[in-house]
Amino acid sequence: MKQSQLFTKTERFAPKDEETINARLLTRAGFVEKLMAGVYNYLPLGLISLQKIEQVVREEMNKIGGQEILMAMLHPKENWQTTGGWDKIDVLFKIKSRTEKDYALGQSEEEVVTPLIMRRARSQKDLPLYVYQIHWKFRDELRAKSGLLRGREFLMKDMYSFHADQADFDKFYEIAKEAYLKIFARLGLTAKVTEASGGSFSKKISYEFMVLTDAGEDDILYCDKCVFCVNQEIAKQKAGETCPKCKTGKLNRAKASEVGNVFDLGQKYGQDFDLGFTAKDGTKKYPVMGCYGIGISRLLGVIAEKMHDDKGLIWPEEVAPFKVHLLSLGQNEAAEKIYKDLLENNIEVLYDDRDISAGAKFADADLIGLPFRLVASEKSLKAGGLELKKRSEDKSEIVKEKEIVKRLK
Numbered sequence: 001m002k003q004s005q006l007f008t009k010t011e012r013f014a015p016k017d018e019e020t021i022n023a024r025l026l027t028r029a030g031f032v033e034k035l036m037a038g039v040y041n042y043l044p045l046g047l048i049s050l051q052k053i054e055q056v057v058r059e060e061m062n063k064i065g066g067q068e069i070l071m072a073m074l075h076p077k078e079n080w081q082t083t084g085g086w087d088k089i090d091v092l093f094k095i096k097s098r099t100e101k102d103y104a105l106g107q108s109e110e111e112v113v114t115p116l117i118m119r120r121a122r123s124q125k126d127l128p129l130y131v132y133q134i135h136w137k138f139r140d141e142l143r144a145k146s147g148l149l150r151g152r153e154f155l156m157k158d159m160y161s162f163h164a165d166q167a168d169f170d171k172f173y174e175i176a177k178e179a180y181l182k183i184f185a186r187l188g189l190t191a192k193v194t195e196a197s198g199g200s201f202s203k204k205i206s207y208e209f210m211v212l213t214d215a216g217e218d219d220i221l222y223c224d225k226c227v228f229c230v231n232q233e234i235a236k237q238k239a240g241e242t243c244p245k246c247k248t249g250k251l252n253r254a255k256a257s258e259v260g261n262v263f264d265l266g267q268k269y270g271q272d273f274d275l276g277f278t279a280k281d282g283t284k285k286y287p288v289m290g291c292y293g294i295g296i297s298r299l300l301g302v303i304a305e306k307m308h309d310d311k312g313l314i315w316p317e318e319v320a321p322f323k324v325h326l327l328s329l330g331q332n333e334a335a336e337k338i339y340k341d342l343l344e345n346n347i348e349v350l351y352d353d354r355d356i357s358a359g360a361k362f363a364d365a366d367l368i369g370l371p372f373r374l375v376a377s378e379k380s381l382k383a384g385g386l387e388l389k390k391r392s393e394d395k396s397e398i399v400k401e402k403e404i405v406k407r408l409k
């Protein structure tokens, strides 16, 4: 894409009311724009990055057998009354129609997916089933000051699994956990997994996937030697204590952001809707269900928090809106030619063809943070080609025009 056509411009200063690094940088670089607290518009660069995160998540969900669907966001009140959520869930947005009918905006979708699936899964041979969607969620969050990390409207991947029995669920639970770790690794993040018991009277467990960042809203304790990690909220342990798992490491306290979780729902939803299946022995049974969330838009914010310097963003390749930022400094002919070559070879490129100063182009390239910067200038051409530099490194090199495509492939 030519930058002269991009309708967003970078900004030198962040909005006064944005406190977090993610909101400040993503706004300045033209990825997002705040409409009101907790609600953002996604602009061309931001939308591409969001879609790239989506795609990584989608690929890994498909690999473990997930079937993608798209469920409604506007829900009838009755479904939420059936599960008790209408009165119990404080973040549920409720809407009254002019016809006096009540609706809810989806904040999670057990209320919709349970009847959807269980009307079709009539017998044990129809199970297990895994369905997921990537869609907007609405939550009446009290505090929405962390930029993309806590939205009142945010993009989530939510998967729901339906199993004939606990053993089958337990097997899939572990598979989903591994898929999650793969997703975060592909996005350049290390996630620590907290294991939380769902209460003393149930055996149910849940995992939270935590990325260390000062912008996060969770306090965790993690072992400096092994994988042990707990949410401080529920922990019996304290910082500085010896790790209860490996007995040698020490527990550190850190701020973290929950980028995903997997949760054992038991048989609650099948029971609430009285929707079961016919088991092999002919009896009616309720499915054991699991739900598996990933905060797609939160991830965009977390990546910005983790990957930046004082000049701007530093995107990992999987998430960058384009791979290459091509800058022409008064050498449009050479730049045009490389631009065409890159496009023909399916290398994603943002081409700064604007008639502005070199300094402004360099500053924009650093702020937007694409993985590679390619400069066509009189100096570079004299030296034999274009100057190539990684955003994450200081050193640059001259690459011959003929070799650029090969180098960037």
Ligand code: ATP
Binding pocket: 108, 139, 141, 148, 149, 150, 151, 152, 154, 155, 156, 258, 259, 260, 261, 293, 294, 295, 296, 297, 298
């Ligand atoms: P939190 O403790 O951060 O409020 P949660 O336990 O309410 O999260 P879930 O309901 O399980 O989260 O949602 C699944 C995922 O969606 C979370 O792991 C998180 O990544 C993301 N998420 C939840 N609430 C928000 C929000 N308000 N804004 C952005 N992402 C969110």
Ligand code: MG
Binding pocket: none
């Ligand atoms: Mg919450």
